[in-house]
Amino acid sequence: MTRKKVKLAYIEDLSSRKATFRKRKAGLMKKMYEISTLCGVDACAIIYSPFNNEPQVWPSNEGVQDVLSKFEELCEIDQSKQKLNQDSFLRQRIRKTDEQLKKQIRLNREKELSQIMYRLLSGEILHNLSIDDVNDLQTKMVRFRKDITMRIHSLEEAEGHPINGN
CATH class of the missing domain: 1.10.287 (Helix Hairpins)
Known part of the structure; x- marks a missing residue:
């Protein structure tokens, strides 16, 4: 059974927004667990929300600290090798679309x-x-x-x- 496409827009209703946030956060945490277990990679997630005063982290504060310290120990070139910001992502997509068009x-x-x-x-x-x-x-x-x-x-x-x- 396929899901219908979700329209991405801000959810005005506070209770619906909280419920959606809670479900999506749980799904994200599950995906983080799966990717770290199945692929054997170090991964962490830090989620700030308006609904909690403290950020929520996965796997734990110590696990997040370990992953972040490993990342910070890398030289700047290695840190930015696989990083994508919005600008570089869009440039990459434009280049790919241009190639497809040609x-x-x-x-x-x-x-x-x-x-x-x-x-x-x-x-x-x-x-x-x-x-x-x-x-x-x-x-x-x-x-x-x-x-x-x-x-x-x-x-x-x-x-x-x-x-x-x-």
Whole structure:
């Protein structure tokens, strides 16, 4: 059974907000326990809330102190190696999205050129092609012909005799 997507917005009702906080905090603490146990990593959580005067920590104050002291003993380069702040996270996401966009533009262009090529090969006359379209189409057709020639040669080698045609 799947859950419905939760709309992330501030919960106005105080009692609902407290209940949600309590449940989410318990889930977070459980996840911290699971990741430290299953993966064998040192982990800790410190949660400040408006509902408690003292911060809540996992696993214990001593455990948190151990993890934090290990972290502070690392040199600054090692400390910041895997850290992500909002700025670097957003830059990383933008870079990844830009790469995906460029890839999709390239794939769309390839599909467009394939459609034009097949229309031309079927005898259709296209008058509205730009110089770029013609140049890209020529490159694609040369590549397409090389692929066909290579496929013919591999089939000839597999069968042991030449296939007629140019």
